[in-house]
Amino acid sequence: MISSPLQLCLVFSSLLFCIGLAGALSRSNSILVLLGIELMLNAANLNFIAFWRFGPAPSPATGVIFVTFSVAVAAAEAAVGLALVIAVYRRQRNIRLQEAVRLKG
């Protein structure tokens, strides 16, 4: 069924995405939700690399550079996310996401 490395990569990244999605949806601990989101992001990065590497016309470095940027942005995002988690913890003395509903409309 899986006939090429590209497909293998895509299957793997879909798995990664689903695991991340399931984690992000089912956990109440906001750090674990962040982890899930990071997993999904990495699945996307993996797709970038896979399409670059196994695509029809591999241009010199686009995939790697795109992913490098994406990883850097993810790192910044993780820093902001963790800072938010700390701020939430200071406010409500726990980091349960269900309880952080102050932005209710």
Added chain:
Amino acid sequence: MSLAVQHLWLIPALPLVAAAIGAVVPRRARAVAAGAAIAAIASSFVLSCLALSGALANPAAHLAFNFDWFCVGEGALRLGWLLDPLTAFMCVMVSFVSTLIFIFSLGYMREDENFKQFFCFLSLFAAAMLGIIVSNSLLLLFISWELVGLASYLLIGFWFTKPSAAAAAKKAFITTRIGDLGFFLGILWLNNAAGSLLFYDGGHGVLEAATLGTLSAQVTLGGLAVSTAIGLLVFCGAIGKSGQFPLHVWLPDAMEGPTPVSALIHAATMVAAGVFLIARVYPLMAADQALAHAPFHALTAVAFIGAITALLGALIAVAQNDIKRVLAFSTVSQLGYMMIALGVGSWVAAIFHLLTHAFFKALLFLGAGSVIHASHHEQDMRRLGGLSGPMRITFATFAIGMMALSGVPFVFSGYWSKEAILHAAYEWNVSALPLIMALAAVVLTAFYMTRLVAEVFLGKPRSAAAQHAHESPGVMTVPLILLAACSILIGFLGTPAWPWLESALTGTPVEAHSLLEGASLIVLSVLLVCTGIGAGWALYARRPRETAEAIDPVEAAFPRAFAFAAARMKFDELYAATVGRLNTAFASLAAWMDRRVWGGVIDLVARFGEMAGRFNKETDDEGLNTGFNAASEELRTVGKFYSRAQTGEAHGYLRILALGFVVLAILAIMGGGR
């Protein structure tokens, strides 16, 4: 049979697998985690022995196996493994000592509820250290180096519910990171200047003559050769990791971890990494030696930093009362010796001392662990005493370790390696200062180790815990006995009469010297050792301490100097007052800028908006309002309806996102991917 270089990665990979197993099994699967860890490290030891036999068959060659990690554009980032006698000896030592420490931990950590994690972290630590040793690329080395930092953070803070342990872990991590910053800059510069980070690469590696020639020929800031500058930056990393002055402050605090961790950090792995790094990049460090008019040689800095560290550590160790802290400062001091040896040009002596020190320091730490375990976690030696009766095996092995560390002549390994370092320092023609400082540290070392043994094992018990102490179980004493045997035997690999280790490490046959060559230095150092031990014996063993509160004889004689050393020469306070305060000042400046300046700008804009709004309101109220009121009422109803979707719950949003994603995916699939 020997291990081929392309399979060298197995040595660090096995403990890494064990760490992964330890991470995923459930908490109650203690036997699985511990069994996997011990089996993996023992297999690594076997593989290391095979690698050693392979390396010794052809000791002059640097067998390297390189591969592309990934390509960017035209260039490729290459990593590799390296097999030479230095790698092989270090692998054997690290895996052997780690195996014994792992087995010891079975007994020491038996009652800890996080037993499983402990073995997971230990394996990770061993894997990272072995990774440093086998890598043939400065980048791969740096990755493992940082993994060692991570593992040390996890292990020092293993009892993280204790605030002091959490603080010590953070301190170790941040302090070593300061050195690592310099190291990383050095790596970047080296990559830029040499175009490669591989150590040996068939003539193109950074440690091979062609590259070294270009590096030492270029001149940078202040007339320094580029190789000198890079060497100094790399040495920053070693200063941090190997606890050299002025970044030694984390090492004594690392004692907050469980004792097997202290043994692992201080004997075989983390602190040895810095010395190993300098020995590994030795050709780079020494490249500027050939330059006639270089203003400054990188190795000179190494020698002086080492000498300062050796003396400083020994001075502070004299005034410590915690068993583990005495040993910690003795580690600082011994690492200083190794740096002296590197600096004065004898990396072989440094590695010899590294190997012997690994064995006897692991022995001393595990012996201290055995004492602490037996006396219900009493670590203050003023409150111990008289343990030589109930704990015979621990006492005998600890005494062997103490004599090896003090450098008692002719039988113990520490003597031979220390002698090699002193000889090398003696023959260094730049300055006699390192030799003098090292000799002063010899006296102090013998003195404080005698004090330690006398206070802990002799006299009579000075607390209930010491009174009820009993010998530790076999799983703890057997590693002690093995390490004690090694502490004696390993010295005979490198005596001047049979310099096997030196010829094996350098790959060139070394002539045997007479044992008595340089007799004046030998006599001097033996005399110094005897002075130290004699003074310690006279002050602490002949009249043992009566009560835990009795004043220390040295303290009675020099109260202020003793208090200064006991407070670790106030380095922590100094850093808190300078670096710490500077940092706080910057942080408050940033906060002030944020609040007043940037916040002020925003406030101003907001004020302006407010004013405009007020003006608007006035006009609105007068004319436009009536017609719009009805429309806004309508809008408000609609808005209320939609705002119900805005629950504030992140999970709800995530679910809707996921739903949207699924719908899009279905559409894409149905549309045939168009």
